Amino acid sequence: MTAAPDILCIGSVLWDIIGRSAATLRLGSDVPGRITRLPxxxxxxxxxxxxxxxxxxxxxTAMGRDPEGQELLAACARMGMVTDHIYLSDDLPTDRYMAVEGANGLIAAIADAHSLEAAGDKILRPLSEGRLGPWRGPVALDGNLTEALLAEIAQSPLFADADLRVAPASPGKAERLTPLLHSPRATLYVNLEEAGLLCLTRFASAPEAAGALVARGAARVLVTDGGRACADGGPDGVLTAIPPQVLVTRVTGAGDTFMAAHIAAETGGADRAQALEQALRAAADYVSGDIGS
Incomplete structure (x- = not known):
């Protein structure tokens, strides 16, 4: 019997193909390293x-009924996630993400999430058909969805009582979050570059960016800036904290880890400062390789 979920994670579920090298990489570098394929x-x-x-x-989310999709679906179920409500397509392939990381950080990445985009609001049928909705708990929402679907979610009665926690997925998709910028139910999780894209400017620090996003109408926003100060901005002002200093061995997924740990802390009753500290510690452990992918 499938367990009842306590949070919805809406967005991209795909295969990550990550190449990592301990070398500093430049354009055209050809170096030894490791290539992994993980959910x-x-x-x-x-x-x-x-x-x-x-x-x-x-x-x-959306997955294909192809072998890659069946393998991914089984992996999700083994990890204890509720997979009953995933949209399975007969004609769309399972999505993929490819990245190259070196000692100098993320070099380049390509997200092939076209099947998720093509599926559109089909992934929300479990809510519209009453199997899961209207949803009154926390929702982790990612910007790999189309701007049209994100705008629909921002206005939908299916999410009227939901606690929306939103990430842009990448700087290239940050502007898709614009429809959610003024939602009173949305907490945005962005990095410094993404904050600048949403405000059509550049910021020198996360606290500056958090203050500007709140001034633009965001109900609440968390802004990260790598190893520099991060900020939690909201109606009670801007709270800042410094991430722990660790040796960085990977970067893909660090922001997602930060967001999830922050949601977990606040859902468990932590105050703003405690939640920020837990999120920063979890992200630091992740990038240093102390916890699994």
């Missing part, structure tokens, strides 16, 4: 971290 995607990364904190996430 990934923003929604999946968040769900995996939430599982470590004892949550039972339900995945709302």
């Amino acid at each position: 990934g995607g923003v929604a999946m990364n968040i769900a995996m971290t939430l599982r470590r904190f004892g949550f039972t996430p339900a995945l709302l």
